Amino acid sequence: MRIDDRARRPAFRTFVGTGRQSGPVIVVPMLQFAEISKRYGPVTALDHVSFRVEEGTVTGLLGPNGAGKSTLMRLLVGLDRPTSGSATVAGHRYRDLRWPLRVIGTHLGGRPVHRRRSARAHLRSVALTHGLARARVDEVLELTGLADVAHRAAGGFSLGMGQRLGLAGALLGDPAALVLDEPVNGLDTDGVRWIRELLRLLADQGRTVLISSHLMSEVQLVADRVVVLGGGRLLADTTVAELAGRARDEVVLRTAEHGADDRLRALLPDAAIRPVDDQCDDGAWRVTGASEREVGLAARGADLTVLHLARETADLEAGYLTLVGDRGQQVDSVEAR
Amino acid sequence: MSGRNATIEVGATSSALVALIRSEWGKAWSVRAPAACLAGAVLLAAGTAFTLANDQVRAMQTGEIPVGTLVPVAEILASSVMFAQMVVVLAALQLVTPEYASGQIATTFLSHPRRWVVVLTKAAVAGVLGGLTGLLTGPLCVAATELALGDAPRATVPAAEAAVMTAGVFACAAMVAVALGFLTRSGVAALSVAFVLLVLTLAAPAATGKVFPGVAGSALVSGTGDPYARWAALLVLLAWVVASVGAAVVSVERRDA
Incomplete structure (x- = not known):
């Protein structure tokens, strides 16, 4: 797999014409969620969420x-049915794709493999559904570092090896888009670095990636854009830089004196000052x-002894926290787009 | 990278179906359990046939049965097949319920998102595996029976007939089992329901029992005309296959995977 120039690769861009030569041409986004909602009984998991993921981002x-x-993610790939709204891949419902794994690779975490089946047999069975060559199975095993354990039953795999096997399955069809749910979970330090490099490679190849993660620093390193959900609603759909910029830089001041904040406030009337430790x-x-x-x-004006x-x-984490709040559930005050 | 500059293909195609069948067939053989169960079914049926035939010989020696009575090989075959079909059910369930237990079913549906095709393919693969096992089991049961009977008089069954009828029963049992696996998503639950449908109904009053696949299977193999002829037995079995697989398709299409 060579690293290509993104701009020169209009792969899978789908055009929907109006039928007239002079009419407008609409470019269909790679992934699109339109007013999608999902209720499980009384619980609303998603509430009219709309956003799009453009190709190559x-x-x-x-x-x-x-x-x-x-x-x-489950709604996007047709594992769950939406209560209302729709999710499409390159303008099509997932279930209408003839060879879905060649368009979009999915890893939803866990170890979705028969416990007694070897990693290689598992990937071969998936490859057979798409008429992919055996050599491709060996390629992804090599790419994910599983070649040496490919003969072993997947039930004995560690969490990290399971993640690698899931990624191998997602990459099998050499898809234009990838959907990865918490792919860093369970990986050790080497594994985290490996997946960071893998994601960078995939992005450089112009693939579209939608990745969920709790690790903000990882997302900040690889992502162009961020979509923030809270309580089933869309809280933000923006660039990493813009979200990080929502949190303002802070200056940390440590002094030898106690109770000096009133003196500081008098000298810095426009600044917000709060203790590091409440x-x-x-x-x-x-x-x-x-x-x-x-x-x-x-501090000098207030005659304080500055220690630090x-x-x-x-950063992204600070921006994210300003959005969802420290306790993660204070979402009602935030205006959803 | 070759595939990525191609246009996106949409809609069903026969090549995708063939690919799915190859994948499902391969999956059935890439773990040991299904093949082990099928081999177990063959041995269990043959062993049961031998034991039942031996009992008949003993009964004649002790005078329980008048010497010279014709031993009905067809009924010994039917009993053995009815007993062993539960192991065929177990083999067929291996194609479905471990996928739900492990989460592999998500991978299967991601690879082939038209779920009704997946259900039908798994039922077909199980049916073929059951049928092939039956082709082997029928004649082997007859041979085991003949061996045990020695020179006792018997009403024998041609090997070809035993093969075809046993294949029919095993194929239908396997397909019903796949449907039950999809409906219950649990190996234990599916096996319990299958046991009631295929075995316990043999003990039900004749009027009630005859609508169930257990009695129909027995009538198909034995060919005694009790409670109905073979063609009627086959219709009852096929009705169960169609109804259960149909219910599985509706259920799998409707609910979240």
Whole structure:
């Protein structure tokens, strides 16, 4: 697999014409969710969620546990039926795709393999459904680092090996798009680094990736865009940079004196100042809305002994937390798009 | 990368069906349980036939049965086949319920998202496996019976007839088992229901029992005309196959995987 220039690869772009030569041409997004809802009895797992994933982009799907991330992925690939709305892959319902694994590879976590079947036999059985060559099975086994254990029954695999086997299955059809639910779960440090490099490679090849993860730092490293779900609703559909930018940089100031915040506030009227530790006043403060220089000058003006002064850059995690709240469920105050 | 610049193909095609059949056939052989169960069914049936025939010989020696009575080989065959078909059911369930237990069913439906085709394919693969096992089991049971009977007088059954009738019963039992596997999604539950349908109904009052596949299977193999002729028995069995597989298709299409 060679790394290609994304711009030169209009693979799988589907055009829907109006039938007239002069009419407008609509480019169908790779993955599209339109007003999709899913209720399990009284529980609403997803509530009218709409967004699209354009071809060649890597999109991180974020949200607290129970936000509906896995449900959304299952609806996309037709494992669950939506209560209303629709999900399409390149403009088609998944079940209408003739060779679905060549269009979109899916790994929904867990180890969806017969416990007694070897990894190689499992992948061969999947390959047979799409008329894929045996050599392709060996290729993905090699790519996912499972070649040495391919003869072993999948039931004995560790969580990390199970993740690799799931990824191998998703990559088998050399698909244009990938849907991965928590692929980093259970991987050790080497595994996490491996999957980061694999995702970068897949993105560089121009594949469309939708990946859910709890690890913000991983998403920040690989994703172009993020979609945030909370309580079954869409909270944000934006770029990684924009979401990270929603959290403001903070300056952390540690002083030898206690109870100095009133003196600081007097000198920094526009800044928000709160203690690092809400439980006790140990002379350390988090300041937003002022630069390091301004905080430093204010500390000198207030005649404080500065022990530590540093700026903390806002990252995706901070932006995410401003959106879903520290407890993950304070979503009602946030305007859904 | 070759496939990625192609246009997306939509809709069903026979080549996708052939590919699915090859995959499902391969899956049946890539774990040991189905083949082990089928081999077990053959041995169990032959062993049962030998034991039942031996009992007849003993009964004649002790005078329970008048010497010179014709031993009905067809009925010994029917009893043996009815007993062993539960192991065929177990083999057929191996194609379905472990997939639900392990989550493999998601992989199967992702590979071939037209679920009704998956249900029919698994039923067909199980039916063929059951049928082939039956072709072997029937004549082997007759041979075991003949061996045990020695020179006792008997009303024998041609090997070809025993092969075809046993194949029919095993094939139908396997297909009903696949349907029950999809309906219950649990090996234990499916096996319990199959046991009631195929075995317990043999002990039910004749009027009630005859609508069930157990009695129909027995009538098909024995050919005694009790409670109905072979063609009627075959119709009852096929009705059960169609009804159960149909119910499985509706259920699998409707619910979340």
